[in-house]
Amino acid sequence: MFLGYFGWTSTAPGILGEILTAPLNVNAMTWRTCPAATELETVVVDWLRQWVGLSDEFDGVVYDTASVGIMHALAVAREEAAPATRKLGLTDRNLPRLRIYTSDQAHSSAEKAAIALGVGEENVIRIPSDDQFRMDVNSLSQSIGADRRNGLQPMAVIATVGTTSTASVDPVRDIGNLCRQAKIWLHIDAAYGGGFAMVPEYEWIRKGWELADSIVINPHKTVFVPLDFSVLYVRDLERLRRVFSLVPEYLRGDTVDAEKNYMDYGIQLGRRFRALKAWVIWRSLGRSGVVARLREQIRLANLLADWIKKDDRFELSAQPSMGVVCFRFTGAAAPSPRPGTAARGRAGSIDRIDEINSGIVEQINASGSAYLTQTKLRGRTVMRIGLGNVLTTEQHLRKGWEIIQETADAL
Ligand code: PLP
DSSP: OOOOSSSSOOOOEEEEEEEEHHOOOOOOOOOOOOOHHHHHHHHHHHHHHHTTTTOEEEEEEEESSHHHHHHHHHHHHHHHHEEEEEEHHHHSSSSOOEEEEEEETOOTHHHHHHHTTTTGGGGGGEOOOOOSBBBBBHHHHHHHHHHHTOOOEEEEEEEEEEETTTBBBBHHHHHHHHHHHOOOOOOEEETGGGGGSSSSGGGGGGTTGGGGGGGEOOOHHHOOSSOOOOEEEEEEEEHHHHHHHHOOHHHHHHHHHHHHGGGGSSSSSSSSOTTHHHHHHHHHHHHHHHHHHEEEEHHHHHHHHHHHHHHEEEESSSSOTTTTEEEEEOOOOOOOOTTSSOOOTTEHHHHHHHHHHHHHHHHHOOOOHHHHHEEEEEEEEEEEEEETTTTOHHHHHHHHHHHHHHHHOOO
């Protein structure tokens, strides 16, 4: 009955993978400290790359989370926009102000990366989204143009494939073409959506990925690997290595030149053997097993959307996408608001309806009978269900929907 966030899940092979990893307790910092961990990381990163249709110009590295992945990607973008920052830093160099662009629906990890990289959170420009919560490319273009005219330096654009609230998909190809013309780094945040690119019906979400400089996918969200496991792919991974490789004397003997040393691809030195759990899961489910489970999430999301459409006290707040459904209790049969007046339904003013939506979620969560979340879309409170746990069945979902209907009645 856990229907919150992105329903990250563990599977029996995932648990087995963690159990195998703990006693080995190896350190995947250099090839020599653990050849098996290094080789297996390269193998699983390459499998995922092939499954989601990324060309072999991309190579990747496993981090704990997408937030850490985006920070590393933007560090490389920063180096390209302001060369020698690795050596000299950003201060006392008379550099133009750097700018990062992303949609008003994008994840807050963009600002966190800007904070960590000394770019500053106010230099993350939120571009408006359209009626389907996708970045508006004209606004992006205008924003970049205006910044350039004012002497600012565009550093990166972050497009999202599977936004946090509604799992909407930005028009990546159009954004990518703009980035190519303007010579700006394109990062794709496919933390949630990336896994769905394996499902034939969702292959369309890969459009434009060929134009990316970097892309993050979180198998701990959608490819059944237990937390934590996130992959950052970079076109020409050497660009990432050049920013982060630093070999102190005490590791020199360990860093056999011909081999990959994953410590060179980020700020972490010591690294867990994360690849083992992914390898165990993906070997046991197989690509088709992963796809079948993702398809079931899509089916359940669409089923829930159908139930919502049939109950006139509720409305869908966004097109269901992947395993995410956003919807709202409206009080039903609400006459269209007269211009200049607040919309009123049976349940009262629009603010009161927001309170009821929030109240439904809080009451259900407090009861322990199920768990769902709420978010705001265009300023209005909506309920949100994220499917994803492999143990969630149609029966659970139906029960969850009944609980929502009953709680709405009671409120
Ligand atoms: N990007 C998107 C679109 C997300 O929804 C999230 C988390 O939900 C993240 C990035 C951050 O993921 P992580 O928790 O792996 O840092």
